[in-house]
Amino acid sequence: MNLLLLILLPLVTAVAVLLMRNAKQVKAVALAGSAAQFVLAFVLLFGYYKERATGNTAQMLFEQQYNWFPSWNISFHLGVDGISVAMILLTAFVVIAGVLVSWNVTKMTKEFYFLLILLSLGAYGFFISLDLFILFFFLEIAVIPKYLLIGIWGSGKKEYAANKLALMLMAGSALVLVGLLGIYFSTDAHSFDLMQLSQLNIPIQTQMICFPLLFVGFGVFTALFPFHTWVPDGHSAAPTAGSMFLAGISMKLGGYGCLRVATYIMPEGAKEYATIIIVLSVIAILYGAFATMMQKDLKYINAYSSVSHCGFVLLGIGMLTKTSMTGAVMQMVSHGLMTALFFAVIGMIYERTHTRQVSEMGGLLKRMPFIITVLFIVGLCSLGLPGLSGFVAEMTVFMGSWQHPDTFRRVATILACLSIVVTAVYILRAVTKTAMGPLTAGFEELKDASWNEKLAALILIAGIIAIGVAPFWLNDLVSPGAEVIMQKLSR
Amino acid sequence: MNDFLTLMKPELVITGIIFLLLFIKLGKGLKNETMLLVIQVLLLLNFLAGFFLNTEGTLFDGMYLTTNMIVLQKNILSLGVYLISLLFADWFKKSEHMPEFFMLMLSALLGMFFLISSGNLLMFFLALELSTIPVAAMANFDLDKKRSSEAAMKMIMSSAFSSGILLFGISLIYGATGTTSFAELPQQLNGSPLQILALVFLFSAFAFKLSIVPFHLWTADVYEGSPMAVTSFLSVISKGAVAFIFMATLYKVFQPMHATWYNLVMILAIATMIIGNLFALRQQNIKRFLAFSSIAQVGFILVGISSNSIQGSTSVVYFILIYVFSNLAAFGVAAAIAAKAGRENIDDYKGLYQTNPFLSWVLALALFSLAGIPPTAGFFGKLFLLTAGAAKGSYLFIIIAALNMIISLYYYLRVIRSVFMDKNDEPLEKIKIEPSAKLGLMICAAGIILVGLLSWIYDYIQSMA
Numbered sequence: 001m002n003l004l005l006l007i008l009l010p011l012v013t014a015v016a017v018l019l020m021r022n023a024k025q026v027k028a029v030a031l032a033g034s035a036a037q038f039v040l041a042f043v044l045l046f047g048y049y050k051e052r053a054t055g056n057t058a059q060m061l062f063e064q065q066y067n068w069f070p071s072w073n074i075s076f077h078l079g080v081d082g083i084s085v086a087m088i089l090l091t092a093f094v095v096i097a098g099v100l101v102s103w104n105v106t107k108m109t110k111e112f113y114f115l116l117i118l119l120s121l122g123a124y125g126f127f128i129s130l131d132l133f134i135l136f137f138f139l140e141i142a143v144i145p146k147y148l149l150i151g152i153w154g155s156g157k158k159e160y161a162a163n164k165l166a167l168m169l170m171a172g173s174a175l176v177l178v179g180l181l182g183i184y185f186s187t188d189a190h191s192f193d194l195m196q197l198s199q200l201n202i203p204i205q206t207q208m209i210c211f212p213l214l215f216v217g218f219g220v221f222t223a224l225f226p227f228h229t230w231v232p233d234g235h236s237a238a239p240t241a242g243s244m245f246l247a248g249i250s251m252k253l254g255g256y257g258c259l260r261v262a263t264y265i266m267p268e269g270a271k272e273y274a275t276i277i278i279v280l281s282v283i284a285i286l287y288g289a290f291a292t293m294m295q296k297d298l299k300y301i302n303a304y305s306s307v308s309h310c311g312f313v314l315l316g317i318g319m320l321t322k323t324s325m326t327g328a329v330m331q332m333v334s335h336g337l338m339t340a341l342f343f344a345v346i347g348m349i350y351e352r353t354h355t356r357q358v359s360e361m362g363g364l365l366k367r368m369p370f371i372i373t374v375l376f377i378v379g380l381c382s383l384g385l386p387g388l389s390g391f392v393a394e395m396t397v398f399m400g401s402w403q404h405p406d407t408f409r410r411v412a413t414i415l416a417c418l419s420i421v422v423t424a425v426y427i428l429r430a431v432t433k434t435a436m437g438p439l440t441a442g443f444e445e446l447k448d449a450s451w452n453e454k455l456a457a458l459i460l461i462a463g464i465i466a467i468g469v470a471p472f473w474l475n476d477l478v479s480p481g482a483e484v485i486m487q488k489l490s491r
Numbered sequence: 492m493n494d495f496l497t498l499m500k501p502e503l504v505i506t507g508i509i510f511l512l513l514f515i516k517l518g519k520g521l522k523n524e525t526m527l528l529v530i531q532v533l534l535l536l537n538f539l540a541g542f543f544l545n546t547e548g549t550l551f552d553g554m555y556l557t558t559n560m561i562v563l564q565k566n567i568l569s570l571g572v573y574l575i576s577l578l579f580a581d582w583f584k585k586s587e588h589m590p591e592f593f594m595l596m597l598s599a600l601l602g603m604f605f606l607i608s609s610g611n612l613l614m615f616f617l618a619l620e621l622s623t624i625p626v627a628a629m630a631n632f633d634l635d636k637k638r639s640s641e642a643a644m645k646m647i648m649s650s651a652f653s654s655g656i657l658l659f660g661i662s663l664i665y666g667a668t669g670t671t672s673f674a675e676l677p678q679q680l681n682g683s684p685l686q687i688l689a690l691v692f693l694f695s696a697f698a699f700k701l702s703i704v705p706f707h708l709w710t711a712d713v714y715e716g717s718p719m720a721v722t723s724f725l726s727v728i729s730k731g732a733v734a735f736i737f738m739a740t741l742y743k744v745f746q747p748m749h750a751t752w753y754n755l756v757m758i759l760a761i762a763t764m765i766i767g768n769l770f771a772l773r774q775q776n777i778k779r780f781l782a783f784s785s786i787a788q789v790g791f792i793l794v795g796i797s798s799n800s801i802q803g804s805t806s807v808v809y810f811i812l813i814y815v816f817s818n819l820a821a822f823g824v825a826a827a828i829a830a831k832a833g834r835e836n837i838d839d840y841k842g843l844y845q846t847n848p849f850l851s852w853v854l855a856l857a858l859f860s861l862a863g864i865p866p867t868a869g870f871f872g873k874l875f876l877l878t879a880g881a882a883k884g885s886y887l888f889i890i891i892a893a894l895n896m897i898i899s900l901y902y903y904l905r906v907i908r909s910v911f912m913d914k915n916d917e918p919l920e921k922i923k924i925e926p927s928a929k930l931g932l933m934i935c936a937a938g939i940i941l942v943g944l945l946s947w948i949y950d951y952i953q954s955m956a
Contacts, residue, residue, distance in 0.1 A: 069871075069946040071802070071953050072878065140865045147904065151912040159912055163904060170900050174893035177874070181881040181889060209886065 001047040003062050003078040003128050006088065009036055010121035014114050023109040027099075030113040034096040037120065041092035048085050048477075059484055060130060060195065068134070073191050077131040083329050083481035086474060087127045087256055090336045093463050094248035095120045098241035100456035101344045104351065105153065105239070112153060115145040116241060123249045132180050132192040132261065136173065139221075139253060143169045146234075146246060153239040161230075161237035168230040172220030176257070179213035182206055183265065197265045198488060204268055211269025214262040215277070221254025223307045224314060225284035235303035240347025243299065247306050248340035252332045255313040259325065259485070263317055267489040270320060275408070277318030282412050285311035289422035298346045298356045301430055302339060305382060308419055309335045309390075315416055316397040319409065320489060324400025325482040327393055330474055334381075334389035334467055341460040342378045345371060348453050349434070352446045358430050363439035367446040372435045374449075374457045379431040381464055383424040389467035394420070396475070497546050498557050501565045502608075504540055505601045508533050509594050516590040523584050527576070530593050531927060534573040541566035549610060553674050556610040559955040564735045564808060565604050571728045571815045572600055577931030578823035579720040581830055584925075592632060595625040596724060603732035607739070612661045612671035615736070619657070619700075622732065623650045626725060630717040642716025649709040653699030660692025673744050680747040687751060693740075694755060700733040703793070704763040707786050711770075714782035719829065722778055723822035726785045731811045734789070738796050738804055749799055756797040757888055764790030764895040771902050777825045777835045780902070781818070784861060787899055788814060794892050795876035798883060805953040806875035809942075812952075813860065813872040816938035820857035823932050824850050831922045837906060842915030847922055851910045853932045860939045862903040863896055868943030875949070 013033030020026045051061050060079030068076040080088070098116060105112050122142030129135040143166060151162035184192060186206035191197060202210075220227040231251075235243045263270040288308025295301045309331070316328025348371050349364070350356050365372040381388035384395075401413040449457065467474050496503065512530070515521060521529065541562065549556040576583070576593070583589050602621030609615040627650065631643035665671055667686050668679035680686055695706060702710040714722045741752055767787030774780040795807040825835065827850060832839040844851040860869030873896065881889045924932070942948050 067946075069949055071805070071950060072875070074946075137865050137870070140870065144859065144864055148907075148911060151908060159908055162912075163901070163908070166904060167897055167901055171894070171897045174890075174897055177877070178881075178886065178890050178893050181878055182886065184878070185882060 165234040175217030207269035218257030281314035327396030331393035638716035657696035663689035760793035794880035798879035810872035817860035820935035842918035
């Protein structure tokens with residue numbers, strides 16, 4: 001399969017969206033485009049299986065390389081392994097659901113869909129780049145659409161939130177940039193090529209400086225404590241699809257970068273700083289969970305719980321075992337689907353009740369059985385019910401972490417496990433209050449989900465259940481990629 | 492004779508245009524609209540002519556020299572002047588003395604051409620004066636506005652001051668080495684205290700022209716008072732030309748004293764970026780805003796210059812090409828809005844997107860490019876400047892530069908926010924844009940997108956170096 005399609009398709013869709021005359025055409029084009037992305041992601045998945053089945057053991061498949069700024073030794077180098085395929089699948093799921101959920105956007109529809117598609121373009125490009133320069137290029141492409149999405153279509157303190165998000169993410173990417181330049185000049189190869197860099201031994205002194213730069217830089221994207229503060233503001237101010245993209249795709253860019261770029265090409269640095277990463281991620285997990293307990297707004301609940309859940313991603317990376325890193329990627333996929341669904345449901349509820357305060361809602365199950373059922377499913381997934389994706393992913397992280405015999409990592413794992421209890425408390429409390437009890441006055445006329453909302457929810461639920469019931473396919477997809485990183489680590 | 496014609500072709504073409512304008516003006520004269528069209532066509536031809544019959548060589552015993560790189564730099568400046576003639580069509584048409592304005596502007600451009608081509612400090616000084624004095628007259632072109640005269644006064648005072656310093660520096664250099672020729676100077680330079688003093692004086696003169704901190708104080712006032720066309724000429728063309736010759740002087744003439752000027756450039760780059768950015772944060776007037784942002788941009792150019800390599804000079808030229816498109820687009824939009832609103836306040840931009848989507852998108856592209864956000868060309872320009880600067884291996888320097896990009900993003904986003912997000916019950920009405928201004932904005936927008944993505948442009952520049 002030609003990976004360029006993954007970039008060209010969103011690009012063509014985005015341009016086509018701009019050329020459309022009215023909102024109806026815009027929506028049709030955006031939906032067709034995102035459906036095509038969806039199909040393409042599956043074509044990629046099966047193409048990947050097929051290649052592997054025929055015995056192709058190359059680390060990266062479908063590689064392509066074009067000259068781009070040859071004087072800087074930059075090339076447009078694309079390729080995927082299992083980890084990237086998993087992330088691309090996630091992106092495709094979230095994009096189509098996001099497009100469907102935004103069906104009722106009336107303000108500047110064309111621009112809205114244009115930015116959504118542009119964001120997906122950045123994400124796909126990021127996941128398939130094997131050259132750090134273009135990886136960085138796509139990382140930054142994805143920032144400004146978020147800023148505009150929040151600032152124009154958001155609610156509440158939207159300008160503040162949009163500014164905070166854009167500046168923090170850009171500061172993160174500035175650190176990434178400095179780290180990349182450090183790597184570039186540390187070897188005589190003067191290369192940004194990931195494959196080439198992974199073969200070289202980057203000097204230890206460089207790793208000591210550049211690893212934290214890259215890890216913190218990417219970490220800002222994925223809510224590394226204490227750089228998580230944009231998460232609650234950004235998510236709660238964003239429009240529904242914006243939150244879905246932010247939590248479902250954008251935060252995963254950071255996790256993927258931490259794993260693929262920082263840890264993979266600088267294993268010595270990763271080992272050296274592993275302790276700090278573990279401490280910070282455990283803090284994020286516990287702090288996020290406890291902070292969620294105090295929230296009264298549904299979006300804030302999910303935003304803070306995202307901080308907690310993304311902590312598992314970083315914990316899995318920090319533990320540096322094959323299983324834990326596989327778990328980290330699975331957690332990224334699982335959390336991406338789950339949180340996108342959660343935000344979608346919150347958006348649906350808000351559109352009907354015009355409130356997100358848990359205390360102002362009650363008995364909604366009577367009026368909106370479909371939406372509230374989805375809310376139950378997503379809540380149970382969030383608290384880690386077996387059979388849904390959250391359980392599988394978190395379990396894998398814990399198992400990987402427990403493989404370390406030393407006390408420090410054991411204690412860290414146990415502490416992280418404790419957060420599950422807290423999660424159960426806040427999720428059950430919020431969901432029961434919303435769904436059960438007497439129906440709040442004034443909500444008697446509310447309607448259940450429309451076709452597009454149902455379709456969006458079903459697509460995401462299908463993903464969650466597919467991972468939850470049959471985790472092996474995702475595990476098989478991801479673990480060879482983690483294995484390669486492990487080999488580099490133990491060398 | 493043939494040498495003279497081919498080597499000095501850019502200057503001769505400009506001189507020809509100046510005389511042609513003079514004759515048209517002295518003769519019957521044309522209506523303003525026709526005249527502007529003639530000028531635009533002439534400037535376009537001038538730009539296109541820059542790509543043919545180029546040779547390398549020296550004239551007048553090395554007083555004047557030209558290389559492919561120098562021709563390319565002249566072409567970039569010609570392109571900028573052509574864009575200015577398009578973008579400010581509205582203002583030109585209303586001006587009573589339009590031909591004179593272009594004569595002055597082209598004289599200044601002629602001075603810049605000689606400046607870039609100069610091979611001797613005396614030639615360099617003459618050219619610098621020729622490129623400055625007409626601009627002071629241009630700054631005074633809004634004849635009925637006090638501020639415009641004030642700007643011209645400030646401009647002439649500060650440039651006279653810097654010329655004085657420059658002359659002093661040149662005399663010290665001559666005293667220390669016995670020559671003013673660029674070709675002979677490098678052998679005579681050994682870093683003696685007197686030479687360092689001379690370098691510092693020369694450096695300050697450049698710093699004045701480039702508005703490097705702490706010699707930047709005149710910039711904002713002059714930019715604010717001058718007509719928008721002059722402001723953009725000052726901030727884009729004039730700065731570009733001086734940056735080119737600054738780089739050439741440091742790289743070629745002062746190469747033996749590289750260790751000395753590296754520190755100087757680095758410290759001034761940091762100061763310029765930080766001060767420019769911090770002052771830009773709170774500006775309400777769009778011209779002052781762009782003035783301080785352009786000071787910060789010069790800081791980034793210095794980062795590239797500090798690298799002292801082919802990569803560095805290529806990325807500086809590349810950045811200035813991008814800067815021409817981005818900054819002119821921003822000024823073009825600002826001029827269109829100022830003409831309608833009668834003021835130059837950023838508050839007037841609130842809700843602009845509701846009524847003027849085209850202008851809003853062009854402005855957004857320009858500002859994103861200035862801020863260095865992909866996929867605009869500014870991203871590549873800034874990144875290559877930083878990469879070139881990073882080759883020296885100073886992490887702190889690069890971290891400061893990278894963090895400055897964040898500060899600058901904050902204030903660029905402030906304008907974006909006014910345009911796209913802030914509510915305004917009475918946004919500006921739909922602005923009717925002159926066709927040629929629209930063409931200019933479109934060229935700028937296309938440049939902002941394409942110069943970055945098409946990597947052969949960078950390679951082309953490097954092949955010239």
